[in-house]
Amino acid sequence: MATETVTAPRSSLLSRMAESRGFLSFGFMLPAAALLLVFLTYPLGLGVWLGFTDTRVGRPGIFIGLENYEYLWDDSIFWLSVFNTLLYTVTASILKFMLGLWLALLLNENLPFKSFFRAVVLLPWVVPTVLSAIAFWWIYDSQFSIISWALIELGIIDHRINFLGDPTNARASVIAANVWRGIPFVAITLLAGLQTIPQSLYEAATLDGAGKWQLFRYVTLPLLTPIIAITMTFSVLFTFTDFQLIYVLTRGGPVNATHLMATLSFQRGISGGQLGEGAAIAVAMIPFLLAAILFSYFGLQRRKWQQGGGD
Amino acid sequence: MTVTEVRKHAVGDEGGMGYLQSVPRRVVTIYLPLLIFVIVLLFPFYWMAITAVKPNEQMTNFNDYSPFWVVSPTLEHIKYLLFQTSYPGWLLNTVIISTAATFLSLLASVFAAYAIERLRFSGSRQVGLGIFLAYLVPPSILFIPLSLMVFNLGLYDTSFALILTYPTFLVPFCTWLLMGYFRSIPFELEECALIDGASRWQILTKIILPLSVPGLISAGIFAFTLSWNEFIYALTFIQSSENKTVPVGVLTELVRSDVYEWGALMAGALIGSLPVVILYSFFVEHYVSSMTGAVKE
Numbered sequence: 001m002a003t004e005t006v007t008a009p010r011s012s013l014l015s016r017m018a019e020s021r022g023f024l025s026f027g028f029m030l031p032a033a034a035l036l037l038v039f040l041t042y043p044l045g046l047g048v049w050l051g052f053t054d055t056r057v058g059r060p061g062i063f064i065g066l067e068n069y070e071y072l073w074d075d076s077i078f079w080l081s082v083f084n085t086l087l088y089t090v091t092a093s094i095l096k097f098m099l100g101l102w103l104a105l106l107l108n109e110n111l112p113f114k115s116f117f118r119a120v121v122l123l124p125w126v127v128p129t130v131l132s133a134i135a136f137w138w139i140y141d142s143q144f145s146i147i148s149w150a151l152i153e154l155g156i157i158d159h160r161i162n163f164l165g166d167p168t169n170a171r172a173s174v175i176a177a178n179v180w181r182g183i184p185f186v187a188i189t190l191l192a193g194l195q196t197i198p199q200s201l202y203e204a205a206t207l208d209g210a211g212k213w214q215l216f217r218y219v220t221l222p223l224l225t226p227i228i229a230i231t232m233t234f235s236v237l238f239t240f241t242d243f244q245l246i247y248v249l250t251r252g253g254p255v256n257a258t259h260l261m262a263t264l265s266f267q268r269g270i271s272g273g274q275l276g277e278g279a280a281i282a283v284a285m286i287p288f289l290l291a292a293i294l295f296s297y298f299g300l301q302r303r304k305w306q307q308g309g310g311d
Numbered sequence: 312m313t314v315t316e317v318r319k320h321a322v323g324d325e326g327g328m329g330y331l332q333s334v335p336r337r338v339v340t341i342y343l344p345l346l347i348f349v350i351v352l353l354f355p356f357y358w359m360a361i362t363a364v365k366p367n368e369q370m371t372n373f374n375d376y377s378p379f380w381v382v383s384p385t386l387e388h389i390k391y392l393l394f395q396t397s398y399p400g401w402l403l404n405t406v407i408i409s410t411a412a413t414f415l416s417l418l419a420s421v422f423a424a425y426a427i428e429r430l431r432f433s434g435s436r437q438v439g440l441g442i443f444l445a446y447l448v449p450p451s452i453l454f455i456p457l458s459l460m461v462f463n464l465g466l467y468d469t470s471f472a473l474i475l476t477y478p479t480f481l482v483p484f485c486t487w488l489l490m491g492y493f494r495s496i497p498f499e500l501e502e503c504a505l506i507d508g509a510s511r512w513q514i515l516t517k518i519i520l521p522l523s524v525p526g527l528i529s530a531g532i533f534a535f536t537l538s539w540n541e542f543i544y545a546l547t548f549i550q551s552s553e554n555k556t557v558p559v560g561v562l563t564e565l566v567r568s569d570v571y572e573w574g575a576l577m578a579g580a581l582i583g584s585l586p587v588v589i590l591y592s593f594f595v596e597h598y599v600s601s602m603t604g605a606v607k608e
Binding site for chain 1: 337341344345348349351352353355356358359362370371373378379415416418419420422423425426427430432435438442445447448449450451452453454455456457458459460475476478479482483486511536539540542543546547557558559561562573576577579580581583584587588591592595598599602603
């Protein structure tokens with residue numbers, strides 16, 4: 001991140017600009033800073049404040065302290081949504097990681113039409129989530145699901161699967177759709193990481209008698225750890241705050257079995273008009289997000305030896 | 312593996328140690344899993360496309376027609392979509408909003424990235440870190456306070472609500488990406504220009520920007536795709552049918568009663584995906600580089 005190269009000659013040259021540099025920087029930073037401060041930082045603070053008020057749509061609220069949070073603390077649906085969110089995030093992230101890493105390893109082989117495969121694999125990630133989720137909605141249709149039909153034709157099951165009507169099935173279905181959409185991101189970023197590992201390391205390890213598994217375990221994995229950490233942090237953050245897939249497929253049903261914190265926040269805050277309570281649910285997501293970021297930052301950050309330095 | 316086998320594969324092979332694997336083994340361990348991956352990842356698109364041109368009576372009758380194929384395809388669903396719904400308007404809205412948000416974000420990001428990376432004002436590293444942290448703030452926790460702001464600013468149900476809020480996730484991303492690009496441009500070029508008497512503005516527009524065209528394209532098409540795909544803000548801030556974007560319009564307007572018009576829905580999903588897919592197919596390398604570039608730092 002830090003580039004402290006060629007500071008000495010540059011600063012002497014730039015010294016002439018020094019008196020205007022502060023002003024220039026201010027001017028250059030202004031558009032981005034204004035946009036972010038007004039539409040990101042301020043709403044973030046406003047959201048926290050709203051969580052302490054009883055604001056509704058069309059009616060400014062008053063400060064009510066922790067009442068929203070006390071209410072949520074005793075609300076079983078809220079806790080169910082927390083449980084669902086954690087289940088959804090953990091299961092989907094593990095599956096995305098394993099399948100994505102596998103796909104990345106496959107794509108890293110010496111294949112014909114390699115760039116074609118790579119382009120095709122990324123498609124689910126490029127297409128708008130809502131639109132591909134609508135396709136999944138049709139695939140998961142209770143009566144005309146193509147999966148049910150195919151499995152019945154193959155003689156594996158004897159009646160249609162109720163994909164989105166049964167709590168367990170619905171959870172599995174939304175997780176499957178999320179994994180489908182998330183695999184390409186994980187695979188392509190990990191592939192980029194794999195391509196930076198020098199072939200000579202594998203050759204040297206092979207000469208030392210390492211088998212396939214050992215090559216993976218002692219060469220690939222350690223060198224890939226930093227990029228895995230960042231990729232999975234992003235993946236976990238996006239999965240945890242997912243909204244679109246659930247909103248399209250189940251809207252939180254059946255009986256709240258697939259409600260995530262984001263969808264519950266939307267349902268209470270926008271559809272139900274209880275902006276304060278919705279904001280409180282959204283704020284309740286922040287500690288989880290911070291925990292994920294800090295975990296990846298401190299637990300999985302780059303080690304010196306991975307960049308060629310000493311231990 | 313015998314010696315002759317190794318020798319046979321070793322001739323003219325540049326694939327590292329790939330020759331150590333025999334062909335049948337490669338088929339089972341590589342091609343077969345890869346094929347399954349590709350089929351699973353592409354099937355929803357195939358299903359979308361085939362449903363979009365399937366006549367209604369074939370759609371639900373799996374006994375007389377194979378569901379995987381279509382006999383006598385019809386354009387009825389697409390016609391319905393284009394002429395009897397507000398779909399063309401949603402497409403136009405999405406194009407305008409995405410383009411405007413992308414340009415606004417790119418403009419702000421170029422200046423910010425240049426200031427952070429090259430002007431090196433005091434505190435620029437902290438600002439850079441702040442930009443990165445801003446990228447990690449998800450729309451799911453911002454949409455409620457933002458909806459209140461949008462309402463109070465009088466922007467509710469207008470395109471400006473989206474054009475001004477999309478930069479919240481576009482600017483951090485573009486700035487971060489462009490910072491990486493600017494860093495790869497040698498300082499010496501700027502120093503030469505400074506000696507020749509160029510101003511900072513001239514350096515930016517005549518040296519840095521021409522050299523970072525690939526980065527600008529990457530950031531631009533990526534930002535465009537992100538705005539095209541955005542859903543939660545568009546769902547919350549837009550109410551009237553004619554102002555909706557494609558993802559919101561398809562979901563909220565085409566799904567009406569209990570009878571789902573799957574053909575029209577799938578056609579809507581397909582046509583709504585095409586612009587980004589076409590853009591993507593022209594700039595695959597830029598996509599990959601911007602996706603991995605944001606992660607590599």
